[in-house]
Amino acid sequence: MTETITRLGVVIFPGFALLDVAGPLQFFNQLSVIEPFKLSIIARTMDSVSTVPPKHTMPESKFCRIGETWLPTHTFNNAPELDILLVPGGLGTRDEIIFNEVTSFTKKRYPTLKYLLSVCTGSLMVAAAGILNGRKATSNKYAWSLATNNKDVDWVPKARWVVDGNIWSSSGVAAGMDMTYAFIATVFSSDIAKQLANMMEYEPHTNPEWDPFFEIWNPSSK
Amino acid sequence: MTETITRLGVVIFPGFALLDVAGPLQFFNQLSVIEPFKLSIIARTMDSVSTVPPKHTMPESKFCRIGETWLPTHTFNNAPELDILLVPGGLGTRDEIIFNEVTSFTKKRYPTLKYLLSVCTGSLMVAAAGILNGRKATSNKYAWSLATNNKDVDWVPKARWVVDGNIWSSSGVAAGMDMTYAFIATVFSSDIAKQLANMMEYEPHTNPEWDPFFEIWNPSSK
Numbered sequence: 001m002t003e004t005i006t007r008l009g010v011v012i013f014p015g016f017a018l019l020d021v022a023g024p025l026q027f028f029n030q031l032s033v034i035e036p037f038k039l040s041i042i043a044r045t046m047d048s049v050s051t052v053p054p055k056h057t058m059p060e061s062k063f064c065r066i067g068e069t070w071l072p073t074h075t076f077n078n079a080p081e082l083d084i085l086l087v088p089g090g091l092g093t094r095d096e097i098i099f100n101e102v103t104s105f106t107k108k109r110y111p112t113l114k115y116l117l118s119v120c121t122g123s124l125m126v127a128a129a130g131i132l133n134g135r136k137a138t139s140n141k142y143a144w145s146l147a148t149n150n151k152d153v154d155w156v157p158k159a160r161w162v163v164d165g166n167i168w169s170s171s172g173v174a175a176g177m178d179m180t181y182a183f184i185a186t187v188f189s190s191d192i193a194k195q196l197a198n199m200m201e202y203e204p205h206t207n208p209e210w211d212p213f214f215e216i217w218n219p220s221s222k
Numbered sequence: 223m224t225e226t227i228t229r230l231g232v233v234i235f236p237g238f239a240l241l242d243v244a245g246p247l248q249f250f251n252q253l254s255v256i257e258p259f260k261l262s263i264i265a266r267t268m269d270s271v272s273t274v275p276p277k278h279t280m281p282e283s284k285f286c287r288i289g290e291t292w293l294p295t296h297t298f299n300n301a302p303e304l305d306i307l308l309v310p311g312g313l314g315t316r317d318e319i320i321f322n323e324v325t326s327f328t329k330k331r332y333p334t335l336k337y338l339l340s341v342c343t344g345s346l347m348v349a350a351a352g353i354l355n356g357r358k359a360t361s362n363k364y365a366w367s368l369a370t371n372n373k374d375v376d377w378v379p380k381a382r383w384v385v386d387g388n389i390w391s392s393s394g395v396a397a398g399m400d401m402t403y404a405f406i407a408t409v410f411s412s413d414i415a416k417q418l419a420n421m422m423e424y425e426p427h428t429n430p431e432w433d434p435f436f437e438i439w440n441p442s443s444k
Contacts, residue, residue, distance in 0.1 A: 008288070018251060019422065022244030025290060026395065029240060029273060032288040033281070039288035048293050051251060059255070066230070066254040066261035068247060069293040071270050142421055173248065174399075174424035199364055200241065201435045202396035205425075213423045 005036040009082040009109075011102055011122075012043050012070055015053030015092025020119040023177035024086055027184060030196045035188060042079045043072035044101060053091035054098075076105045083114045089121030089140060089172070103128040116167045117183065119176035121146060123169040127153045135164040140172035141213040158214045160205055171211060178205045227258040231304040231331075233324055233344075234265050234292055237275030237314025242341040245399035246308055249406060252418045257410060264301045265294035266323060275313035276320075298327045305336045311343030311362060311394070325350040338389045339405065341398035343368060345391040349375045357386040362394035363435040380436045382427055393433060400427045 008028060010021055028037060043049050052067030074080065087106055092098050107129035110116055118126045123139040126132055127150045138159040139147035147155050156162045161170040161179035170179035181204040185193035197204050230250060232243055250259060265271050274289030296302065309328055314320050329351035332338055340348045345361040348354055349372045360381040361369035369377050378384045383392040383401035392401035403426040407415035419426050 017248070018244050019248035022240050022248075022290075026239070026241035026244075029288055029290075032285060033283045034285075036285045037288045039290075041290060061255040063254060063256075063258045066251055066259045068244075068251075068261075068263060069295075071291040071293065073291075141423060172421070172423040174422050177396075198435065198438050199394070200396050201363060201394035203427075203434065212425065213420065216420050 005038050007038050007040070007081060007083045008086070009040045009042050009079055009084070010086045011088065011105065012041055012049045012072060013092045013098045013102060014050055015057055015090050015095070015098070016049070016051055016088045017090035017120055017173055018051045018068060019173050020088035020090060020122065020176050021086070023174065024117070024119065024180040026200060027177070027180045027196055030199060031184060031188065031192065034192060040074045040079050040082065041070065041072045042074045042076060042105070045075055046072055051090070054095050057091045057094035076101060081112060082109060085109055085113050085116050087116070087118040087122035087125055088176075089119060089124070093121045093124060099125060099128070107131065114166060115183070115187070117179065118169045119179070120170070120172045123147065124150070126167065126169065132164075132167065135167065136162050137164060137167065137169040138162040138171050139169065141211070141217045142172060144214070144218055157218070158211045159208055160210050161208050163208075171213065177202060182206065182208065227260050229260050229262070229303060229305045230308070231262045231264050231301055231306070232308045233310065233327065234263055234271045234294060235314045235320045235324060236272055237279055237312050237317070237320070238271070238273055238310045239312035239342055239395055240273045240290060241395050242310035242312060242344065242398050243308070245396060246339070246341065246402040248422060249399070249402045249418055252421060253406060253410065253414065256414060262296045262301050262304065263292065263294045264296045264298060264327070267297055268294055273312070276317050279313045279316035298323060303334060304331060307331055307335050307338050309338070309340045309344035309347055310398075311341060311346070315343045315346060321347060321350070329353065336388060337405070337409070339401065340391045341401070342392070342394045345369065346372070348389065348391065354386075354389065357389065358384050359386060359389065359391040360384045360393050361391065363433070363439045364394055366436070366440055379440070380433045381430055382432050383430050385430075393435065399424065404428065404430065
């Protein structure tokens with residue numbers, strides 16, 4: 001992938017988890033100085049998209065959740081061909097329309113991707129697309145029961161991230177950064193990954209089995 | 223701060239480092255379910271703002287750097303009163319106009335803030351505002367010489383973050399997450415900070431003196 005432009009697509013939707021997207025993209029933003037990249041931020045329409053979840057997807061709170069607003073570059077209908085697709089999670093995935101649209105886009109695009117990456121509950125939509133059937137994957141540990149509702153996938157409970165073929169899935173939110181570090185080390189070079197992490201002053205967890213959060217959130221499943 | 227709304231402002235500008243802003247905001251987004259917050263994203267104008275740095279601020283590269291586009295909610299002129307102001311860094315700080323505008327806004331607002339937070343090279347602008355004179359602070363280690371150009375500040379070279387009075391400054395990019403964890407633990411509660419980090423599946427560095435990156439980037443200064 002070093003001599004051609006890598007076409008990276010990232011799906012966003014109302015209520016995406018900011019760090020699910022921004023953690024991996026900080027790596028790719030920096031990588032794009034060394035390797036040629038084209039980035040598409042893909043949403044339902046070209047309207048701006050907020051990380052504030054749709055009201056009905058939020059756990060009860062008397063306060064208004066704050067959030068940030070991003071602009072997409074493409075829609076599900078006009079996104080260009082992609083080499084890598086990143087599917088984030090977040091409370092927005094609990095909206096049925098959002099869930100189904102992202103699932104449908106992921107299913108349609110998977111056959112022409114080189115790599116599919118998911119962070120957090122993004123893997124629920126990858127699973128719903130049927131492309132994880134009989135394969136290993138992981139997901140957010142705080143919301144682990146949402147993953148195991150899908151019995152077609154071999155869910156790995158204690159994992160920072162999981163690779164099965166060309167599908168990479170990480171655990172919740174911050175785990176996306178460690179998955180991205182490992183992805184860049186594998187697909188580009190370990191020296192480049194190390195250099196990017198040092199520039200970010202980020203110390204990655206490099207063991208995919210490192211995962212204190214499964215015990216923290218699922219003591220009954222031990 | 224638990225009974226009133228905390229008014230949080232975050233400055234953005236062309237070429238802000240995505241994770242400088244998104245790391246701390248992932249914490250504050252989640253905190254806003256537990257404590258009432260109001261967020262202002264503040265820029266020069268209401269136009270969208272990209273993380274792609276202005277061309278002349280970028281180290282030479284034959285490739286086009288990719289980036290993401292955010293929408294501000296306020297301008298430097300109409301931003302509301304704030305309790306907390308977060309000033310990020312990034313290559314955009316190397317543009318003189320951007321640098322001076324953020325410095326000027328920070329200087330104007332500091333007297334009415336409860337807390338001022340900077341991430342990465344954001345501290346260069348806080349320093350230029352004169353409010354770090356004779357005080358301790360830290361900054362990005364990859365670009366450490368930019369900080370030490372300002373002789374009025376007691377720069378701390380080996381620090382993940384530094385607190386002096388009501389001014390918190392972190393080292394580069396990812397260090398902003400650890401500073402934010404410590405800030406929330408101090409100003410709100412350590413239990414809440416721990417809960418947010420567990421939900422983010424983030425293991426914070428809780429020792430402000432933990433800093434392998436100073437040695438990595440400044441071997442001659444050891």
